[in-house]
Amino acid sequence: MIVGNGEVPDGAADLxxxxxxxxxxNDCRSVGAGGSRTDIVAVCNTGRPGKGMLSSALWTMNPAVIAARAIWCVRDPQKFRDMRGALAVSHPELDDFCDDYTGGFAAFAAETGKDHFTIGRDVHEALDVALAAYDPASYVVPSSGMVAIAHVLAAEEFRDGDICLAGFGHQGWEWHPFAAERRFVDDHVARGRLSRIDSLFATAERPLLHCTSEVTR
Incomplete structure (x- = not known):
């Protein structure tokens, strides 16, 4: 189950x-109406979001973050270092966008007994190629949620899993390609590779993700 920070249907918590x-x-705003179980927290480890989380006790002491077994960083540090020059020209207002805080999240994970994993640039770049098929407007990067979804779709340990999404409204920051991301997800739902939680209320007895409980990346 991949739970974004958007709205979830009433009654979704138990599922x-x-x-x-x-x-x-990130800050796991989905906890509450979106249940409480948290195995992995996927974070935007660059720019203001990354800096803000590491510097805030509201994040480090968040019960969902404490409960998680692993921290995933969704931004490949070298990929973002390579983007810095071009962004300085195209989006000079994003001068801190590529600042990297992966080391801070790795240290936090080590200090709190969690696994740490960084999603590689190959996932990001393959996702850019896939999203191009949906004619996105000009964008900077895919959303953190979309990068995590792309990783789960590609990872061998999830290959036989039933992957369900909740809390993905596909809206937010203007420089994410949300319309294309929605179409990408809808196509994978149509192929049976993903599902949205709304469709599971009629089949609540179905296991939501078949994979070993040891998976943390």
């Missing part, structure tokens, strides 16, 4: 908590 594995994002 989410029953999943074999629950991935949440």
């Amino acid at each position: 989410i908590n029953a999943a074999d594995l629950v991935i949440r994002f």
Whole structure:
């Protein structure tokens, strides 16, 4: 179960908590109506979001973050270093966008007994190629949620899993390609590779993610 920070349907909490594995994002605003189980917290480890989380006790002491077994960093540090020059020209207002805080998240994970994993640039770049098929407007990077979804779709350990999404409204920051991301997800739902939680209320007995409970990346 991959739970974004958007709205979830009434009654979704029990279905989410029953999943074999629950991935949440950043400050885990989905906790509450979106259940409480948290196995992995996927974070934007660059720019202001990364800096803000590491410097805030509201994040480090967040019960969902404390409960998680692993921290995933969704931004490949070298990829973002390579982007810095071009962004300085195209989006000079994003002067701190590529600042990297991966080391801080790795240290936090080590100090708190969690696994740490960084999603590689190959996932980001393959996702850019896939999104191009949906004619996105000009954008800077895919959203953190979309990068995590792309990683789960590509990773061998999830290949036989039933992957369900909740809390993805596909809207937010203007420089993410949300319309293309929605179409990408909808196509994978149509192929049976993903599902949205709304469709599971009629089949609540179905396991939501078949994978070993040891998976943390």
